[in-house]
Amino acid sequence: MTQALLQALVSGLAIGGAYALVALGFSITFTTTRTLNFSHGEFVSAGAFIGMSVLFLVLGKPLTSTSFGTEAPGSAGQLMALVAALGVMGLLGWLLYVLGVRPFAGRPGMAWVMSTLGFGVILQSFGLAIWGPKPVVVPGPAGDGVIRLAGIGVRPQELLMLGVAVLVMLVFDRVMRRTMLGKAMRAVAHNPATASLMGINVQALMIGAFVFSSALAGLSGFMLAPIAQASLYMGLAVGLKGFSGAMIGGLANPRGCVAGGFALGVLESMVNLWQAQWRDVAVFVLVILVLAFRPNGLFGTAQVEKV
Secondary structure, eight states: OHHHHHHHHHHHHHHHHHHHHHHHHHHHHHHHHSOOOTTHHHHHHHHHHHHHHHHHHHTTOOTTOOOOTTOOOOHHHHHHHHHHHHHHHHHHHHHHIIIIITTTTTSSSOHHHHHHHHHHHHHHHHHHHHHOSOOBOOOOTTOSOOEEETTEEEOHHHHHHHHHHHHHHHHHHHHHHHSHHHHHHHHHHHOHHHHHHTTOOHHHHHHHHHHHHHHHHHHHHHHHHHHHOBOTTHHHHHHHHHHHHHHHHOTTOHHHHHHHHHHHHHHHHHHHHHOGGGHHHHHHHHHHHHHHHOTTOSSOOOOOOOO
16 A cells, blocks of 8 residues: 555656646746736647657658657657757747737736637647647657666656656746846736836746746646657646646745645545546645635735735
């Protein structure tokens, strides 16, 4: 029983790392622009398929292939695929902000909600036209063997997912708290008008927020593909769980969002030990309970508007 719990904990932390990356992306865009990318899930799927396509090209296969067979790209190919996924997703984030958010931000109503949703539908439609709906098994950069630790079996990709997620979050936290860029981002999050008067390029930081959050979504998809297979529908659940983690932790608190993402991953894995069909129920019951008693999340603070 102890080994089963430990196995569930490790797996939960690995998948929680993906949720935490997505939750952090939601927090970044919310705190800087007061908007959210409701196509974040599709960005996760797109990151997986962009990385996968580069791996196919490295192996000399057509871009639209659906199987790697027995071939596996080397570390250089994996690195190229990662850079391509981050770069393309960052570019899509910039495009989303310019076309789907900036024209509607600050106006009455919530037209940006529909524009971001529509962007995701367009992105998924292009993906279906190119690759189709079939899931693809993607080889991991560290192989697909099982590592035995304390009597449990752990896939190298799970450890890599967890390690990369923690590293990204630590670097981001340090940048936010110890650098001028971080201070500028916090100033924009607090009051964009005042930050602009202080000489901060608010528009550039808002664009950067969407670029970085989209790159995080692409990283999440790229790292998840060898664990859960690459699918154009995989991002829907990841995006929804990531948003749930952000709501639990508090959208305006990046550390809280990260904690919420990891917590949901562990909860989901633990419930899976008992009855797999109840894991989504448990997740969203927790979300409802937290928001019922703490509307701003466990680590969020109420926004006070002075008039």
